[in-house]
Amino acid sequence: MTATSSQNEAVASDGSVPVLSAVNVVKEFKVAGGHITAVDNVSVDFHAGKVLAVVGESGSGKSTLARMLLRLMPVTSGTIKYLGKDVTNIKGSELRAYWRDVQAVFQDPFSSFNQFFTVGQTLRRRMSAKQGDESLDELIERCLSYVGLKSRDAVNKFPHQLSGGQRQRVMIARALMMNPKVLLADEATSMLDASLRVSALNVLQDLRDRLGLTVLFITHDIGQACYLADEVVVMENGLVVERGLTDDVIFNPQNAYTKRLLADVPDLKGSLKSRNN
Amino acid sequence: MTNVPQSAILAEEAEPKPGPGSQVTATTRPSWRNLNFGPRMWVALTIIFLIVLMAEVGPFVYPYKSSLKVGSLYDEPSAAHLLGTDNFGHDIIAVLMNSTRNSLLNGLLAGTLAVFIGVLIGILAGYVGGWFEELLMGITNIVVAIPSIVVLILISMSLQHTNVGFLKGIGGLALVIGITSWPWTARAVRAQASSVATREHIDIAKLSGAGTPSILIRDVLPYLASYVVMAWVLQLASAILAESTLSMLGLGPSGTDSLGIELHWALAFQAVSTGAWWAFLPPTIILTLISFSLLYLQSSLDEVFNPRLRRGKKKNLAKAAARRAETARKLAQQNEKVEVLS
Ligand SMILES: Nc1ncnc2c1ncn2[C@@H]1O[C@H](COP(=O)(O)OP(=O)(O)OP(=O)(O)O)[C@@H](O)[C@H]1O
Ligand SMILES: [Mg+2]
Numbered sequence: 001m002t003a004t005s006s007q008n009e010a011v012a013s014d015g016s017v018p019v020l021s022a023v024n025v026v027k028e029f030k031v032a033g034g035h036i037t038a039v040d041n042v043s044v045d046f047h048a049g050k051v052l053a054v055v056g057e058s059g060s061g062k063s064t065l066a067r068m069l070l071r072l073m074p075v076t077s078g079t080i081k082y083l084g085k086d087v088t089n090i091k092g093s094e095l096r097a098y099w100r101d102v103q104a105v106f107q108d109p110f111s112s113f114n115q116f117f118t119v120g121q122t123l124r125r126r127m128s129a130k131q132g133d134e135s136l137d138e139l140i141e142r143c144l145s146y147v148g149l150k151s152r153d154a155v156n157k158f159p160h161q162l163s164g165g166q167r168q169r170v171m172i173a174r175a176l177m178m179n180p181k182v183l184l185a186d187e188a189t190s191m192l193d194a195s196l197r198v199s200a201l202n203v204l205q206d207l208r209d210r211l212g213l214t215v216l217f218i219t220h221d222i223g224q225a226c227y228l229a230d231e232v233v234v235m236e237n238g239l240v241v242e243r244g245l246t247d248d249v250i251f252n253p254q255n256a257y258t259k260r261l262l263a264d265v266p267d268l269k270g271s272l273k274s275r276n277n
Numbered sequence: 278m279t280n281v282p283q284s285a286i287l288a289e290e291a292e293p294k295p296g297p298g299s300q301v302t303a304t305t306r307p308s309w310r311n312l313n314f315g316p317r318m319w320v321a322l323t324i325i326f327l328i329v330l331m332a333e334v335g336p337f338v339y340p341y342k343s344s345l346k347v348g349s350l351y352d353e354p355s356a357a358h359l360l361g362t363d364n365f366g367h368d369i370i371a372v373l374m375n376s377t378r379n380s381l382l383n384g385l386l387a388g389t390l391a392v393f394i395g396v397l398i399g400i401l402a403g404y405v406g407g408w409f410e411e412l413l414m415g416i417t418n419i420v421v422a423i424p425s426i427v428v429l430i431l432i433s434m435s436l437q438h439t440n441v442g443f444l445k446g447i448g449g450l451a452l453v454i455g456i457t458s459w460p461w462t463a464r465a466v467r468a469q470a471s472s473v474a475t476r477e478h479i480d481i482a483k484l485s486g487a488g489t490p491s492i493l494i495r496d497v498l499p500y501l502a503s504y505v506v507m508a509w510v511l512q513l514a515s516a517i518l519a520e521s522t523l524s525m526l527g528l529g530p531s532g533t534d535s536l537g538i539e540l541h542w543a544l545a546f547q548a549v550s551t552g553a554w555w556a557f558l559p560p561t562i563i564l565t566l567i568s569f570s571l572l573y574l575q576s577s578l579d580e581v582f583n584p585r586l587r588r589g590k591k592k593n594l595a596k597a598a599a600r601r602a603e604t605a606r607k608l609a610q611q612n613e614k615v616e617v618l619s
Contacts, residue, residue, distance in 0.1 A: 072480050099484050106477045110603045114478040116499040126486040164607060171481070178485070 017084045018045035019214045020069060020102065020182050025078030027064050027238075038064040040238035041078075046182065049212040051204065053225035053246070055261065056235035062218045063107055065235075066184045069216070070104050071095060103180035105188035107218075109167035113159035119170050120155030123177060143173040146203045148196060164191040172200060176207070183207075184216040189224065201228050223265045226250055234258045321574035324566055332378035341368040343375040343534055350546070351553040361555040363539070364546035373559050376534040380517050381567075383451045383535065387516035390455030392509045395462025396501070402463070403470025404489075404497055414467065421460045428457050429519070433528045446530045447520075454519045462508040466501060472599075473500045507578050514571035521564055536560040 027039040039061040046052055054062050067073040069080060071087065080088045087098055106112045113122060123140050134142070141151040147169035159167060168191050175183055185204070189197045205228060207213040219225050225232055225246070232249045234242040234257065242255040253259045341347055341358075348362040355361065360369035402413035436449040473479070474497065482496050498505075517536075523529055524537025525544065539560040543549070548556035 067480075070480075070484070072483070096486055096488075099486065103484055104480075106480065108477055108600055108604075110607060111477045111600060112481050114482070114496050114499070117495075122481075125482065174481070174485070 018081075019048045019083060020046040020216075021081045022065065022069060023079040023081065025065070025068055025080070026076045027061070027068060027073070028076045037238050039068065042235070042238070042240050044233055044240070044243075046214050046216060048214055049208055050230045051208055051215040051217055051228050053217045053219060053229035053232045054235060055219060055222050055225045055232060057220060057261075059237075060235040061238040062220075062235055063186050064238075066104065066186050066216065066218055070102060070184060071098060100178065101181045102184070103175040103178045103182070104184040105168070105171045105175050105186065107187040107190070109164055109171055109191060110159075112171050113167060115159050117158075118155065119157050119159070119162070122159075122170070123155070123174055127177065139177055140173075143176045144170070146176060147172050147200060149173065165193065165196060168192060169196070169200070172203070176203075180213070182214045182216070184218070186218045187220070188217075189219075197224070198227075204228060221265075222250075222261050234261065317573060317577040321570045321577060324570035325574065328377060328563065328567060328570070329381065331374055332381055335374035336371070336378070339371055339374060341371045343367055343371040345371070351548065351551065351556060354555055360559055361553075363556050364542050364548070369555055369559060372534055372539060373563065376536045376539050376560060377563055377567075379447050379534055380520060380536045380564075383447045383454070383520045384513045384517035384567075386448065386451035387454035387458070387520070388509060388512035388514075390452070391459040391512045391516065392462055392505060393459075394456065395459035395508065395512075396466050396498075396505055398459070399463040399466025400470045400493055400497060400501065403467040403472075404474045404493060406471060406474070410467070410471075413463075417460045417463050420457070426522075429453055429523055430526075430528055432457075433523055446533055447535065450520055450523065450530060451516070454516050454523075458512065458515060458519065462512060465504060465508060469501050469504050470497055473497050476500075503578070507575050510571050510575040510578065514568045514575075517564070517567055517571075521560075536564050 022042055022044050025039055025042050026037065028035045028037050042061075042065060044052065044054075044065075054065065056062050064073065068075050071080065071090070075088060078088075079086055082098060082102070087094075090098060117125075120140070123143075124136060127136055127139075137151070140155065144151045144154055149166065149169055154162070154166070154170065162170065168188060172185070172188055175185075183204070189200050192200060201224065204213070204215055204217070208215060215228075217225065217228055222232075229246050232242075232244065232246050233240055234249070234255065236257045242249060242253065242258045249258060250262065253262055336343070344367065346366045347358060347368050348366045350362075350364050350366065352358065352362040352366070358368050358370070360373070363369055363372055398413050398417065402410040402417075432453045433450055436453065439449070479492060479496055482492050487496070520529070520535060521537030521540065524535050525540045527541055527545075529535060529538050529541065537560075540557060543553070543557035543560075546556075548554075
């Protein structure tokens, strides 16, 4: 465990403009016989160089919130702001510019791949041959090595020739290659085994510390959230029921739902205490 | 071994032209390798191959030209003319080969045109969605609602009075059939495209900076390739039948041969009532064989192509179901592997 000490000096909003924020965002889906509110009047702020974890049970609206933040799904009402600018309705080249800065790793590593492309073709898509002072191949090599993959082994493979965890790691590498300012990771580590998961989390942590990457880390596993996040938002049925600095939420949960989530991870407090010492 | 490249060619021909530098065909290739061809496919392909061989190579080796008068009205089959002569005294076999060639050509032009229009409209409607989809599907429904045989008759009658050679001949008829028969392809493709559009790889492509044309050609079209090929095969069959129907009714091009025109003359010259079976049976048999083999090919292709892409219409239900199925399958595969290993 290589938890850095920086995360324990967790910082909340200090009055600076958040990088990305959702303001009173609502998403309703029409379903047979009425509609459901998947995200109910949620406001969250992402501060530069911080990891914000969104925790909640399956179906609590985490992915829906992420897709709205990514502008891949229209909001029913509310506003998405990026660097203080309203991006709720941008289109065309503005939207593409937004997507250069805000990247994502999706929950489902199977449907995230175009099965007709090799890993190399997927990673190379739309990338120019020269990336700063390194070649595209070097960039691919570096980003794949972040997630424990060898470029030589991976790039010529088709998605169906990779395991679920390998696909997930390729997708993390793809997002990192774009050199984003904000990364939304939706259950990005769900298929990784414990040691790969830790190393993926460490990569995110490392990028936050070195490059000031802002991360939205979506998970149903409050343990991972605590390991990585500076702040935690707990969602239940589309509502934010608790939010705060990670340690406050863990050691002093106010909401019954949060308490229940925490109770499901028996030695979380113990491990965090030992980590703090 | 003709089938693999052949089906690859079908896919290429049926797809709208990929932009320069596109790698669609290169990247779809791996999936062809996994196809497994059943005996039905071989039967269908063999019949098609023999018919094409007869139509394309036959005229070069057969001693009589189809326009040559070699006898009189309905000469009975003889050693010199194995299937006798038609009402003009032309050798039936020579006419049959030429007719088959023209009918196939007509089917190819009309079917490809119909698939092209249908795929273009279907893929745009399904991918873009919203009011654009409503608009395109509205147009499609209007085209469906107009009784196509009436349109076919009207347009082909007016084409007979044009001065453009191409339109007067088999090409004009093909054009007419092509622009009236695309709607069902558009509908089928739209349903598929809208379910492919909910896959997350589309979102990944957007995040990677790909534009809409690139996404349509590289991320949507390959997933529809099996549908496009099947639609093309069916459109070929229906275009050939439509041509023969129109020609038999006397609405076909004049001065050329086609299977329908042969039947038209056979009817006009009382071949059926005078018992001149050699005038109407051969074209009927060839027509039946062509449509049978194409339909048979289509149904065997249906089994060959990956059923993974066959999803329902309701976008989100389908999305959820597909995700679950895919995950479950993956888990099952992993379990199998584990079992095999242990
Ligand atoms: N396209 C859609 N149409 C209708 N309902 C939807 C749609 N997408 C999501 N929902 C519903 O919205 C709710 C929230 O879904 P969401 O995917 O955001 O949950 P989640 O928190 O990401 O869950 P998980 O941890 O299982 O991924 C669920 O009840 C889901 O059924
Ligand atoms: Mg989710």
